[in-house]
Amino acid sequence: MAIKSLITPVGIDTASKAHNCQANAKHRIEKGHVRLKVRNGRSWDHYCLACARNIIGRDIQKLIELQESLSSVPAPLGHIKAA
Numbered sequence: 001m002a003i004k005s006l007i008t009p010v011g012i013d014t015a016s017k018a019h020n021c022q023a024n025a026k027h028r029i030e031k032g033h034v035r036l037k038v039r040n041g042r043s044w045d046h047y048c049l050a051c052a053r054n055i056i057g058r059d060i061q062k063l064i065e066l067q068e069s070l071s072s073v074p075a076p077l078g079h080i081k082a083a
Helices: 049-071
Strands: 010-014 034-040 043-047
16 A cells, blocks of 8 residues: 655746746746746646745644644554654
């Protein structure tokens, strides 16, 4: 059985044309600027670096909190404790 991931496909690329950030329309991503791209169904959402840093930081904090919540739950008998 394959292990699922909570992380959706993401990447960093260069904008081929100018457009607005999808998190904040006041943020403009110019052609040639580096941006975060996040898979959204069959297409991609694109974010400026300022918004990308906020999104990544917030999601890292959520994952840390989830990990801490799981570490306080006792494992059922017969199961190997995760590292």
